[in-house]
Amino acid sequence: EDQVTQSPEALRLQEGESSSLNCSYTVSGLRGLFWYRQDPGKGPEFLFTLYSAGEEKEKERLKATLTKKESFLHITAPKPEDSATYLCAVQQIIQGAQKLVFGQGTRLTINP
Amino acid sequence: ETGVTQSPTHLIKTRGQQVTLRCSSQSGHNTVSWYQQALGQGPQFIFQYYREEENGRGNFPPRFSGLQFPNYSSELNVNALELDDSALYLCASSGGGSNIQYFGAGTRLSVL
Numbered sequence: 001e002d003q004v005t006q007s008p009e010a011l012r013l014q015e016g017e018s019s020s021l022n023c024s025y026t027v028s029g030l031r032g033l034f035w036y037r038q039d040p041g042k043g044p045e046f047l048f049t050l051y052s053a054g055e056e057k058e059k060e061r062l063k064a065t066l067t068k069k070e071s072f073l074h075i076t077a078p079k080p081e082d083s084a085t086y087l088c089a090v091q092q093i094i095q096g097a098q099k100l101v102f103g104q105g106t107r108l109t110i111n112p
Numbered sequence: 113e114t115g116v117t118q119s120p121t122h123l124i125k126t127r128g129q130q131v132t133l134r135c136s137s138q139s140g141h142n143t144v145s146w147y148q149q150a151l152g153q154g155p156q157f158i159f160q161y162y163r164e165e166e167n168g169r170g171n172f173p174p175r176f177s178g179l180q181f182p183n184y185s186s187e188l189n190v191n192a193l194e195l196d197d198s199a200l201y202l203c204a205s206s207g208g209g210s211n212i213q214y215f216g217a218g219t220r221l222s223v224l
Contacts, residue, residue, distance in 0.1 A: 004154075032211060043116075043202050043215035044155070087154055091211060097145070097168020098211055100204075102154030 002027040002092045006103035013078055013110050021073040021106045023088030032091040033071050034100065035064050037084045044087055047073075078110045115139060116205050116216035124222045125193050133188045133219045135203030141214075142207040144186040146178060149200040149218070161186055190221075198223045 005024045013019055025033065032051055036044035048057045050066040057064050061082065063074045073086055085107045089100040115138035125131050137144050143162045147155035157170035161180035175191040184205070190197060200220050204213035 034212070036215075041218075041220070043118075043204075043217045046212055046214060049212060089154070094170075095168040097160035097162075098143070098206070098213075099145070099157045099160065099168060099170065100147075100155070100213060101157070104152070104154050 002090055002101045004088055004090055004101055004103035006086075006088055006106050008106060009104065010107040011109070013075075013108070015079060015110055015112050016077050018074070018076045018078070020075070021086055021108070023071040023073070023103055024069060025071070025088075025090050026069075027090045027092070027101075030090065031093065031098075033066055034089045034091070035071070035073055036087040036089065038087055038105070039084050047086075075108070078108075080110045080112050083108055083110045116203060116214055118201075118203050118216040118219050120219060121217070122220045122222075124224065126224050127193055127195060129193050130189065130191045131193060131221060133190075133201050133203075133221070135186045135188070135205075135216060137184045137186070137203075137205030137207075138214055140208045141205035142184050143205065144180055144184065145204045145206070145213060146186070146188045147202040147204065148172075149202055151199075155202055158188070193223045195223050197221065 035047040038044045048064040085105040089102040117136045145160040146158040149155040159169040164180045180186045200218045204215045
């Protein structure tokens with residue numbers, strides 16, 4: 001069974017203080033690793049998808065990287081509006097369906 | 113905005129009742145997936161529909177059922193509601209040659 005573990009569960013940073021969120025996974029044949037952002041009471045918002053070790057993608061203050069066992073979401077000089085829960089997921093194929101297996105998320109708070 | 117819309121936004125039911133949640137997919141998407149998200153947890157896969165057929169199911173009992181219509185909109189039905197069914201129910205659509213799932217804002221179901 002594919003598994004996804006995110007750490008830390010919660011992280012508080014000062015505005016401008018860079019850090020990284022971790023996503024460890026065990027999967028038989030990676031078909032894609034996805035990062036989403038979720039604001040309270042809303043659905044997950046797609047950020048990135050990575051497919052092979054060594055791949056990197058960037059969007060504004062966020063950069064996602066991938067190794068064979070984990071992914072990192074690096075946040076550089078964050079602002080209060082970056083506060084959200086960040087979810088990591090791997091794609092699994094079951095009975096023909098493309099299922100996402102999610103971690104429990106990292107709740108990020110950026111203090112002004 | 114992802115173009116995925118869900119209704120209603122909030123719903124309160126009592127134990128034993130039945131509920132129907134609705135989802136309209138993004139234009140051009142022919143695949144709809146449903147997820148259950150308990151408070152503080154990552155979303156859990158319920159099932160997926162492709163071209164009006166269920167093509168994969170997670171670890172949910174048969175009282176969770178669904179439909180997909182010719183216009184690719186979808187319904188999630190839950191019978192004999194239990195207290196543990198209280199959660200945010202998320203619909204995601206995908207298609208057009210991409211495996212990225214785009215989520216709606218969700219329906220918050222409370223079972224009393």
